[in-house]
Amino acid sequence: MSKPSVSGLYIYPIKSGAQIALPSAWTESRGLAMDRRFMVCDPEGMFITARQDPKLLNLVSTLVHDGLILSAPGKLPLYLHYDQIDTDRRQVEVWSDILAGRRCPEAVDEWLSDYLGKPVHLVYNDPESYRVAGRAAERPVLFADGYPILLTNEASLQALRDEGPAETEMRRFRPNLVIKDAPAWAEDNWKRIRIGEVELELVKPCERCVLITRDPLTGEKSPKSEPLRTLARIHRSEDGRVCFGHNLMVTKPGLLEVGAEVELLA
Structure with a gap:
């Protein structure tokens, strides 16, 4: 046998977004490289998933060497360069966890807000956006x-x-x-x-x-x-x-x- x-x-570069199939993936302590590194949240910082907005399922991220190309039905693709991600942070909440994610450019927020039909923000999780599972360090x-x-x-x-x-x-x-x-x-x-x-x-x-x-x-x-x-x-x-x-x-x-x-x- x-x-x-x-x-x-x-991997799913954006939480609740479309999947990317890979032949191999580097595994870090926090998960697969580039998996759920980005997240959509509302103006108050509360996370948004496809449970609340199934349109996220059709939000496609294409990985390129210096960023992501975002595409979605009815929208022209948008290039998000990693070096455009702000060093400023905003407080966000994932279930009962609160952490500080880095802000993405306003142009990305506007693009996503137009697609979802409501004001939203995209945030990035870097090593300083510290969060643990089950309260275990x-x-x-x-x-x-x-x-x-x-x-x-x-x-x-x-x-x-x-x-x-x-x-x-x-x-x-x-x-x-x-x-x-x-x-x-x-x-x-x-x-x-x-x-x-x-x-x-x-x-x-x-x-x-x-x-x-x-x-x-x-x-x-x-x-x-x-x-x-x-x-x-x-x-x-x-x-x-x-x-x-x-x-x-x-x-x-x-x-x-x-x-x-x-x-x-x-």
Whole structure:
């Protein structure tokens, strides 16, 4: 039988924005390089995600050597150079965490505000924008909801498809790291894994919300609340939460590559 291996690596430069598939990704203690480095917030600094505004799902970031090219339906592309990001900071809130992010240019704010139809700002998370997961100083995290990396399993997705909508896409679950050739839900029982030189700790299952009921390309919501309804029926955590995938912390940084074997440490 084949050993588990990496079948996909994904980053989301802007929180709740479109994904970028990569053949390899450098893994830092705070997550994959360039993953959730930017975030949209309202004028008061409260974070905005596709839960509140599904139009963010179609906000595409193209990585170039000195910045990002932003594109969205009905908008001309906009080039954001890294050296345009202000050294001034503004206070922002992600769930119950408060931190200081660097401001992006007013032209970017205006472009995003026009696209979303309301005043918003884009902020950048650099090493001084310090935030930790679970109030643990040894667990730094960027603008992700709670943990640096999200792992999902192709077999677990197939188990969900077998019981519910067959067309359910993995991108609904917004993973960073996808594995194959492991039994369905095997990730629930893993504690630590090694992939190449990278070592990862599986901290907790990822609880799911209504965001997975939205088409990841159109933003349209499923009239039958799928696949959340099926997931709630077939797979819950020990404490009854509806979960899919696992939240990971990085214990040893390094390079992740598609095709690399996954070694179970505990």
